[in-house]
Amino acid sequence: GDSVTQMEGPVTLSEEAFLTINCTYTATGYPSLFWYVQYPGEGLQLLLKATKADDKGSNKGFEATYRKETTSFHLEKGSVQVSDSAVYFCALIGAGGTSYGKLTFGQGTILTVHP
Amino acid sequence: NAGVTQTPKFQVLKTGQSMTLQCAQDMNHEYMSWYRQDPGMGLRLIHYSVGAGITDQGEVPNGYNVSRSTTEDFPLRLLSAAPSQTSVYFCATLRASGETQYFGPGTRLLVL
Numbered sequence: 114g115d116s117v118t119q120m121e122g123p124v125t126l127s128e129e130a131f132l133t134i135n136c137t138y139t140a141t142g143y144p145s146l147f148w149y150v151q152y153p154g155e156g157l158q159l160l161l162k163a164t165k166a167d168d169k170g171s172n173k174g175f176e177a178t179y180r181k182e183t184t185s186f187h188l189e190k191g192s193v194q195v196s197d198s199a200v201y202f203c204a205l206i207g208a209g210g211t212s213y214g215k216l217t218f219g220q221g222t223i224l225t226v227h228p
Numbered sequence: 229n230a231g232v233t234q235t236p237k238f239q240v241l242k243t244g245q246s247m248t249l250q251c252a253q254d255m256n257h258e259y260m261s262w263y264r265q266d267p268g269m270g271l272r273l274i275h276y277s278v279g280a281g282i283t284d285q286g287e288v289p290n291g292y293n294v295s296r297s298t299t300e301d302f303p304l305r306l307l308s309a310a311p312s313q314t315s316v317y318f319c320a321t322l323r324a325s326g327e328t329q330y331f332g333p334g335t336r337l338l339v340l
Contacts, residue, residue: 117270145327156232156318156331157271164327202270206327214259214278214322215286216329218270 115140115207119219126193126226134188134201134222136177142208146170146179146186147216151200160188160201193226200224230254232332234319240338241309249304249335251319257330259322260302264288264315265334271318277302278324309339 120135138144145164149157161170166181175190186203203219206212235250251260261276263286273286277296291313293305306313319332 149331156333157320158331159328162327204270214261214276214329215273216263216271216320218263218272220268220270 115144115205115212115217117203117205117217117219119201119203119222122221123223123225126224128195128226128228129192130226132188132190132193132197132224134203134224136186136188136203136219138184138186138203138205140184140205140207140217143181144205144207144212146177147204147206148175148177148186148188149202149204149218151202151221153199157202193224195226195228198224198226232319232321232330234317234332234335236335237333238336238338240340241306242340243310245309246305246307247309249306249317249319249337251302251304251332252300253302253319253321253330254300255321255323255330256299257321257326258299258324260296261286261320261322261329262292262294262302262304263318263320264313265318266315274304274317306337309337311339313337314339 116139147162148160150160161172163170163179169178204216262274263271275294277283317335320329
């Protein structure tokens with residue numbers, strides 16, 4: 114079945130540091146890929162998405178590129194802020210019709226940014 | 229618009245008790261689902277519904293029941309709570325043919 118693997122956390126950075134959170138996936142065909150963010154005490158919010166190979170999703174300074182050849186969707190940000198402290202989830206929806214709406218999540222990566 | 233609302237925010241149960249977690253949405257989205265979030269495991273799909281009167285099982289359905297009598301509401305029932313059901317539960321909605329799921333704020337459940 115489909116699966117998503119994220120880098121182990123937690124990740125602790127200083128403000129303005131460069132961020133990379135690795136995400137790789139296993140799925141048949143061409144799944145849609147997502148990054149969700151969960152701020153403390155809140156539900157999940159969509160951060161960015163990509164629906165086909167080589168697409169780049171971007172939002173709030175975060176970027177991720179859909180790499181079919183390496184089955185990866187790594188999240189990057191050039192300069193993190195304290196307000197970026199949250200839990201980040203990589204997720205996919207499989208390509209088949211029966212997979213519609215069914216998100217498969219990675220385990221989540223806790224990011225803490227210090228001033 | 230309130231979006232996706234969940235009640236209660238926090239609940240403590242004793243083993244064997246029953247309860248219903250409520251989820252309501254005002255976006256007229258056809259698709260609704262329930263996930264549970266456990267440390268180190270991300271979110272896992274419990275049950276989902278593609279429309280009123282239609283429900284199906286997700287990855288971890290055992291111990292949970294659902295029904296969908298209206299577009300707006302999708303309650304999750306625990307018939308006999310077990311400590312293994314201690315978790316944070318999220319409801320999510322999706323517009324038909326859309327891709328972005330909208331999550332509620334979650335219900336934190338502790339089963340003693």
